[in-house]
Amino acid sequence: MTEPLLAERLARAIALGGPIPVSQYMAAANAHYYATRDPLGSGGDFTTAPEISQMFGELIGAWAADLWDRAGRPDDAVWVELGPGRGTLTADALRVMARAGFRPPVHFVETSPTLRTAQGERVPQATWHDALTTLPDDRPLIVVANEFFDALPIRQLVRRGETWHERLVACQDTLFLPIAGASVPDTIIPAHLADAAPGSIIETSPASVAIMADLSARIVAQGGAALVIDYGYDGPAAGETLQAVRGHAFANPFEAPGEQDLTAHVDMATLRLVAAASGARSWGTVGQGTFLRALGIDQRAAALGEEVAGDRARLVEDMGELFKVIALTHNDWPQPAGFA
Template sequence: MAAANQQYYATRDPLGSGGDFTTAPEISQMFGELIGLWGADLWDRAGRPHAAWVELGPGRGTLSTDALRAAGKAGFVPPVHLVETSPVLRAAQAERLPHATWHDAIDTLPADRPLIAVANEFFDALPIRQLVKGTGGWFERLVACQDTLFLPIAGKQVPDGVIPEALRDAAAGSVIETSPASVAILRSLAQRIVAQGGALLVVDYGYDGPAVGDTLQAVRGHAYANPYEAPGEQDLTAHVDFGTLAAAAIVEGAQVAGPIGQGAFLGALGIAARAAALAKAAPDRAERITADHQRLTQAMGTLFQVLAVSSPDWPLPAGFA
């Protein structure tokens, strides 16, 4: 999964009508603007420190562009740091954010100031492991290649001790997913935030786990595809286990808010008022703005979850009351 997605993202811009999928920032400017104001509000209540803006997996740079435009009107004009490995997407980001600093990994992010970081649809593309319940215990699912055909197969049996106790007696055929890469990145960022100050906002489709379920999927041309076909030519994702991410942050001493649904989060930040203002300013686009508002808060409102990880020395972030 890691190798396939590295090839996929390095060789194309997957976003928009001509790509494979569309993300919330590409749907409407309201999404990025509200996240920018979320960050500006937190920065202001923390005493306006010299903080950096960070986005993980920033796509075309649309979210950060909209966010920083809105944040700037509130006085928050931070240096911008983008964690991105794709040369194609870096080029698109540079058109919108020419003064940004790029990083291949979170290790090189600034260590001398608070970080206000955003990860929108980032964790879902990180590699997962799947454990499958067989008749005699749990087995790791592996991928085999026969000629040019990729197939899932059962690997070695794993000890019951690695399975969450509440899930050990699941029915045969049940699948549990873990993402060690996601936990490692979350823990590293939480350590930074506890030591330096700041917050991380995670927005993604997922669930409050751990739980049973096979969520591995592929998307190509805005439709679902077989994840074992054409590796490197389609987007591979899995739903994010927000419960495990929250637990990882708490272990590092961070404070956690959420997860809550994207619809409730955006509603608490005032998306209805922003939609009304945009519709009033552009009556010819009012119908489209209303549709975008409903898509962000209703169609995506419960599937997408929002989690905030922040320094225990900082105020609680807005949007989670």
């Protein structure tokens, strides 16, 4: 018997148990989506910075090699990428790091069988993990998370009248739609947003907070650094950012769950606060364009020639302000490049 489509399974679950939180809907949709396809490139749904140009991964590799060098060249440091796509960023970074004498073991946190296959073609020496929990715990980690946190499930709260409510997903047949659920205590609403206009939406990501807390604690205990690059903002703030992308165009996030990429903008300020609460030093927030220029993308583009001018413009100008960059380091590690 053929397994029902995810939309049918979700519709049945909602019919039996009632509407589900947006976070549950998003988690189920993205788990199915990433497990069943390679979403990248012209034949997929979207393109990430490492796929636009080799310059992106090369500059991240230079960033890591420089930090490792100024930290005293620890010979047991490990390279980790969270959600490494096709492995392109790490493959490009490794070439640059090797020229600086830095040849770390590679660990990928990835659950998609399809993407693991693509990663293995580019970085065959990698070790794969389903979660952070099995990463090495006795040596420094240099972690990169590019467009990783945006795909983690979010919780949405919506204001109705004088009260805030959990936003849920209901279903009629296979038509999914957001509705206001039970009210939530005012105490969980940031003070500056408590009196937002009716219809306002606040997004939080408990999953992101949990992963950042785990990552920060590891870096505090083991040494190292982490670099987070994603489209985001410094919050908390009111506003809905949940979106779907399919065939390189925006789509309705409540249509065809599991068949399109669901993302939400990342609250970088909250991630920095989580890192600081764990005892790590945090850096940023800076725009991707500012960050890449500080790392030398203009000089690298000039060396590669006119054919990469368009790629440089996409990374620095088109994506330069929408995408934000933060870092966290162990207290004994130096300030990373790119953060004035």
